[in-house]
Amino acid sequence: MATRTLVVACALFLGLCIITNGKPTEVTHAYCKIVWLLAVPCDQVNMAIVTQIKAMGSYKLGSATPSLIQANHTSAVGQIENVNFTMNGTSMGLGCHVEGSSISAFWYSLFDNGTNYCNLRNVIQGSGLSKAPGFVEFTNEWLCLGYGLSACK
């Protein structure tokens, strides 16, 4: 158990190093970061994500602009995670680059079975965007805690 804790802590630390260019600020929060590429214009992606978040009872939509959608997710155990979707058009003009991030407020979510991954994945899947043309998902265990373990419901 001690070894496992250390491995996960290191993965978290390294992931934060990548995200913040070696200046980790928040080492006590579990998080997940995912990048998606789609061959769909960002305004359509934005609309699909907002519609899906509104349709899901466990999410509370915050501010939504063409480039940033903010929401909170309340998980079954009553814990709140902060969720963002950032959109940016690709250089080709037709596609959309979307970055999703989810952060748990508390350190004890470190062993959260991929809660933060599922917070993001469930929105993209529920909205049908994961079946959209050109859909690709990029992440790994360093950027997304619990990614390898998660079984989203």
Ligand SMILES: *[C@@H]1O[C@H](CO)[C@@H](O)[C@H](O)[C@H]1NC(C)=O
């Ligand atoms: C999300 O949670 C944060 C921290 O608890 C809170 O400050 C913010 O107002 C919440 N946003 C929404 C849309 O509920």
Ligand SMILES: *[C@@H]1O[C@H](CO)[C@@H](O)[C@H](O)[C@H]1NC(C)=O
């Ligand atoms: C969007 O893309 C432009 C051009 O590649 C870049 O300058 C800008 O920083 C990006 N914005 C975000 C929010 O990633």
Ligand SMILES: *[C@@H]1O[C@H](CO)[C@@H](O)[C@H](O)[C@H]1NC(C)=O
């Ligand atoms: C979402 O974006 C807001 C504003 O840029 C930022 O304060 C917050 O930390 C972000 N949350 C996540 C989960 O990335």
Ligand SMILES: *[C@@H]1O[C@H](CO)[C@@H](O)[C@H](O)[C@H]1NC(C)=O
């Ligand atoms: C994670 O999954 C295990 C096994 O299914 C379960 O016992 C545990 O309660 C889960 N933890 C959370 C935070 O959901």
